[in-house]
Amino acid sequence: MLLKNSEGDSSVTPLPPAECKYLVWTSYNGLGNHILTLASAFLYSLLTGRVMLVDRGKDLTALFCEPFPDATWLVPTNFPVDFQVFESKNNQSYGNMLRYGKISIASSGVVTGPPLPFIYVHMTYRYDNNDKRFFCEPDQEFLVRMPWMVLKADNYFVPALFLNRMFEPELSRLFPDKETVFHHMSRYLFHPSDTVWGMITRYYQSYLSMGREKLGIQIRIFNKDESPLDLVADQAINCTLREGLLPPVALDRPIVSANLNNTKVVLIASLHSQFSDRIRNMYWEHPNKGGAVVSVHQPSHEEWQQTGSENHDLKAWAEIYLLSFADVLVTSTGSTFGYIAQGLAGIRPWILVRPYGGKMPEPACMRETSMDPCFHSPPWYDCKSCKSFSDPGKEISYVTHCRDVPDGIKLVGRTD
CATH class of the missing domain: 3.40.50.11350 (Rossmann fold)
Incomplete structure (x- = not known):
């Protein structure tokens, strides 16, 4: 049955790669969050060979034209799944499966678990360290084999994909000028109705x-x-x-x-x-x-x-x-x-600097370093030691901290 839970033994390795794999994007928060996360999910789907399907939500069809001629990326109206049940406490979320030992990480870093027909990835701004393992390389080696993935996010998470060595070579080939990632994707995907x-x-x-x-x-x-x-x-x-x-x-x-x-x-x-x-x-x-x-x-x-x-x-x-x-x-x-x-x-x-305490900021504004959006809640997480680490904005030269949200990270042009 579609998206039905498996009851296989937890020691069994994941299912072999399916002939077709899917990612279902689900709506969360406002219009701006929808657009930024749709672009992020689309790029992740390209990197992992998934067909992307879009939960149409309340007004998606009224806002946008279909991006692909003679095709649709919208989930059929008679799809037998209510995507609203997927939230932080859902038992099928990747973070909760790690938290409760249904999926385990060996000392070697290898991720193992039962054969799962689907996985839910929860990446809203309140996600925790278990959820953040989505960005780790061993976890992606495990997740890439899931036939179905349901994803809910409210952040533009593309910059963190560049920190993953599985994805970085292909991303660099696709986008030699790193700060243009969203520029190209937005013009390709989002056409007004x-x-x-x-x-x-x-x-x-x-x-x-x-x-x-x-x-x-x-x-x-x-x-x-x-x-x-x-x-x-x-x-x-x-x-x-x-x-x-x-x-x-x-x-x-x-x-x-x-x-x-x-x-x-x-x-x-x-x-x-x-x-x-x-x-x-x-x-x-x-x-x-x-x-x-x-x-x-x-x-x-x-x-x-x-x-x-x-x-x-x-x-x-x-x-x-x-x-x-x-x-x-x-x-x-x-x-x-x-x-x-x-x-x-x-x-x-x-960028207009945000005032605090009702006082005029000085300077009133500052020039942005890049046209690409900021990832407000990046994974300050060390995948090898399974704990928080120092700084995701200092891993590679073209991922730096945002000027408007200092804890966030963003893509900039190469500095070397």
């Missing part, structure tokens, strides 16, 4: 197409007490003026001749309207010194994230794609929304 593409083209043609230069600003507030809206608005203005992304205003001159050949369009993506209002009013109340024509636009301001709402996700996906048309991006610390926009655009953004 007709509904979303209509929203994108209508907005672009109406408000953005006339801009000689396009600046995208994406602002996400995770804690209003630590990061008050007015303070973050000041921060965004400080950043864009200091780095020359927006022209300074002429406070001492009531009129400056406008240069109609120098137009700058500013697209702001945020749940709140205060940021676009502040920048728009600044250029309404004062001329700018260069005479550039600055227009400020914000497609929506939903006020709060509505995870699982199809209408909310349609707008979010359209705004991510609109941001990717920008020449320069300013994004928020740790935001998956910004990661996807910069990856699609293929540019390194300026």
